[in-house]
Amino acid sequence: MSDADENLSPPAADPAHAATVRRLEQLSGKLAAAAIARMDEQLSWYRAMPPENRSWIGLVAQAGIAAFTEWFRHPETPQAISTDVFGTAPRELTRAITLRQTVEMVRTTIEVVESAIEEVAAPGGEEALRKALLIYAREIAFATAQVYAQAAEARGAWDARLESLVVNAVVSGEADEGDVSRAAALGWSAPEHVMVVLGHAPDGDSELTVEAIRRAARYARLQVLTGVLGKRLVVIAGGSDDPLRAAKSLIGPFAPGPVVAGPVVGDLLAATRSAQAAAAGVRACAAWPDAPRPVLADDLLPERAMAGDPTARRLLVEEIYRPLQEAGSALLETLSVYLEQASSLEGAARMLFVHPNTVRYRLRRVTDVTGWSPSEVRSAFTLRIALMLGRLADGGQRS
Structure with missing residues (x-):
């Protein structure tokens, strides 16, 4: 407890303190109603809220004033302000009301009590009540921050679990x-x-x-x-x-x-x-x-096919072999000979009994049809695997 807190500890027989506590008890309902009325007048977000949430805020304001009264009765006794004040509201309220709005609600309630000090305090007890209210405002601010921090932590843990469930469902193929x-x-x-x-x-x-x-x-x-x-x-x-x-x-x-x-x-x-x-x-x-x-x-299709991935095998056949097959036997034959001749235009031309420019033209057509260039080493490897898988698929259909 700080020096300021210790200065609040009244003598047990202080009549002004005891009278002020009694007045706080008597006027707590009136103060809470005044706080709600001021919120309705000054806070547009409060007016726009559904009745259920407004009623919960009213209970929080009442609990705050009641907790202050009890704390002022025994300021030397530590109390869990967050439990006393915010324990009346459901956990969902922290989702419906932002931290900024909660601060505005607390500030409005404190201002209402502060404006009524002359009416509430017994003669000679005004200064003690004012100091107590300042200290309580500090404590309620810490309590507010703690409530929202705990809510954010719990929400973050829940969101992390929820996100993990979604990611796992997508990876396992069970997403719905x-x-x-x-x-x-x-x-x-x-x-x-x-x-x-x-x-x-x-x-x-x-x-x-x-x-x-x-x-x-x-x-x-x-x-x-x-x-x-x-x-x-x-x-x-x-x-x-x-x-x-x-x-x-x-x-x-x-x-x-x-x-x-x-x-x-x-x-x-x-x-x-x-x-x-x-x-x-x-x-x-x-x-x-x-x-x-x-x-x-998709750049790993040949390796995936060799590793037994059925999707990769299907894509290589459907996206490379079948389009070449539909484009005419000359493209498939030219590509096959060209690859077998170690990517030599002249060698392929001799084997096909055509001019090298004809081979060159047909290879350009292969690129247009498949998107893979036979003259590039990596693409040539992919095309070779696609030809092998396509022939295997055709052989399986004939058998």
Whole structure:
């Protein structure tokens, strides 16, 4: 207790103090009503609130005045002001009323009591009551901050659990409309472009890692849902149609090792496909030691196919082999011979009995049809795997 607090301790037989306590008890209802009336007059947010919340605020004001009366009766006895005052209100009230609004409510109540000191205090007890009110105002301010800090901490822990549930549902392929609602409660505004970035989580406090991802996302103007699942750091990012650029902006908090960005999808439910592609890419990255960091899951299609990813195999057949097949047998044959001849135009031309310019033209058509250039080493590897898988698929259909 401070010196100022000790100066409040009245002699047991102080008649002015005892009389002031009695007057406080008698006028507490009147003071609470005056505080509510002033809030209704001065605070627009209070007038706009639903009746139920206004009634809870009225109870808080009454409890505050009653707690002050009891504290003034025995100022030398420590009391849990936050429990006395805010314990009457439901926990949900901290969501409905901001900290700033609560401060305004407390200030208004204190001002009402302060303006009535001459009426409430017994003759000779005015100064003691005024000092007591100043000290109580300080204590109620600390109590207010504590209540909102505890509410924020509890809400933060709950939000973290909720976010982890959503991220886990997306990664496991079990996301449903309930997870969409949970994400909305976390502030996810259903952006048009969604993708998943996946890599290894660093050692240490996962909360610090998650907060670092959020800071990076704010800087990049991305929405994120993120969490550490075992040894993996998962980020569901929304708001960008460029997965590689988004992944680069978020890569800082990831531990050393591969970081894979899944393809862009249309919404949170479809993000399961992006997550599965990213996870398959992380597993297959060992087959491409020189892969960039971050790398797109679609750039790892051949490695994913070799690792047994059925989605990668299907994409290579459907997006490369089938379009070439539909474009005419000449493109498939030219590409196959060119790859077998170690990417030699002249060698392929001799094998096909055509001019090298014809081979060159057909290879440009291959690039137009598939988006992969046979003259680039990495693209040639992808095209070769696609041809192998397409032939296997055709062979299986014929058998």
